[in-house]
Amino acid sequence: MSKESLDHPLSVRLAFPFIRAALKAFLLFLGPLRTTGRKHVPREGSLLIIANHLSYLDPPAVQLASPRLIHFMAGIELFERGDRITQFVRWWRAFPVKRGASDRRALAHALMLLKAGECVCLFPEGNLSEDGQLMPLQPGWFMLARKTGARVVAARVDGTQYVVPPGIEKFQKGKGPVTVQWSEPITIPEGDEQEIAQAMEAWAIEQLSPR
Structure with missing residues (x-):
């Protein structure tokens, strides 16, 4: 698969500044983004x-807080709705993942994107947290970073659970603010894989846990 076929379509890249402005205005309506x-x-x-x-609301918040376009690993149910949300996630070059399980096809696609120099975002908990606490992290992100040498940044999101609570698709006006806090980038060091995996999991938990 060519680099061009993996990159966001020209229509997305041209529309991105306008989409960013629309998202920003929308989030300001719901509650400020910090x-x-x-x-x-x-x-x-x-x-x-x-x-x-x-x-x-997490993917739009992370995209708005990011200086570059992102390929999101998105729950397969969004691709099965058959509505405008499905059309949008496909247009944005998101790719499906089966929640709550190790999805080899999704990981293989993410691997291909990273090897092509793209930016990929995934949610290693594998599902929405219903109480706001960090759930156990699946190890796929570590494998991707180790195999590709990609830099890793953590985005700790807070406040989205009040604007669009888990299991609810309706927006709750004025329930913000929404915050996205970025970590400094890291790369996976060389060494014993088990020891490094444990250290990286501890790093990820520290970065993503609620404050």
Whole structure:
């Protein structure tokens, strides 16, 4: 598969500034978006973003807080709705993943994107947290970063669970603010894989846990 076929379509890239402005205005209507650490997000090269998952609003919030276009790993149910949301996630070049399980096809696609120098975001909890606490992290993100050498940044999201609570698709006006806090980028070091995996899991938990 060519780099061009993996990249966001020209229509997305041209529309991105307008979509960003629309998202920003929409979130301001619901509650302000506050971003810290945006300077830490690399503007070029392979990048893996890991984020905690509180709400269906998390992907738009992370995209709005990011300086670059992101390929999101999205729940397969969004691709099965057959409505405008399905059309949008396909147009944005999101790709489906089966929630709550290790999806080899989704991981293979993410691997291909990262090797092509793209930016990928996944939610390693694998599902929405109903109580706002960080759930156990699935190890797929570590495998992707180790195999590709991609830099990793963590995006800790908060407030989206009040604007669009888990299991509810209706927006709750004035329930913000929504915050996205970026970590400094890291790369997976060389060494014993088990020891490094444990250290990286501890790092991810520290970065993504609620404050």
